Amino acid sequence: MDILFIFLIGSIFGSFFGLIVDRIPLRKSIIFGRSHCDSCQQLLAYRDLIPIFSQISSGSHCRYCKSKIPYLYVFLEFSSALIFVLAWVNYLKPSQFLLIILSLILSAFDYRQHSFPFVIWFIFALSFILIFPLSPLFYFWLILAVLAEKFNLRVGSGDFLWFFTASFSLTFLNEMLLLQIACSLGIIYYLITKKRVEIAFIPFLTIAYLMLLFGHQILSP
Ligand SMILES: [Zn+2]
Structure with a gap:
């Protein structure tokens, strides 16, 4: 039960990392402003915001305009969840945990925006x-x-x-x-x-x- 909870927390962090990768280069707030589809600008409902599950259940497409959602988001959510669980079961030392989380975010920036x-x-x-x-x-x-x-x-x-x-x-x-x-x-x-x-x-x-x-x-x- 503990592990499931940590997995969920990790996936929520992963979702937040996806938001950081999207918004920081555009100088948008990472705290304020509801999430919306980049193609049709439709505000997302709560059922669209469940980490991992929402993107898989929609076949990685926007429910409103059917445009493709990059797999990067579900990758970040799942990887982050896994890293949190590995740290929770003491497989990862704190310095390793921090480095992998940082590397995950920097890799997403480098891959998506070619920026640091x-x-x-x-x-x-x-x-x-x-x-x-x-x-x-x-x-x-x-x-x-x-x-x-x-x-x-x-x-x-x-x-x-x-x-x-x-x-x-x-x-x-x-x-x-x-x-x-x-x-x-x-x-x-x-x-x-x-x-x-x-x-x-x-x-x-x-x-x-x-x-x-x-x-x-x-x-x-
Ligand atoms: Zn859309």
């Missing part, structure tokens, strides 16, 4: 700094992020900022291994899709992190 929501990263980074001890490794990633912002390093500063927060639950050796896995995944994706545009890299970093975590290769610093 600095404010959200900053709130999480501040939480990490207040809760967990700092090591010299953090300054290394921070300096790289500043350099990437000032000069064109062909890598976004957001990727280095992600590593900054990842340092709270990874050793440097782990991070180097993670980078190799993420780059390999990125190259495979590039070869398969043949996309000649900049690819969103944070989803690959996140997948690589999860591969290390579930492969029990994480060495805590």
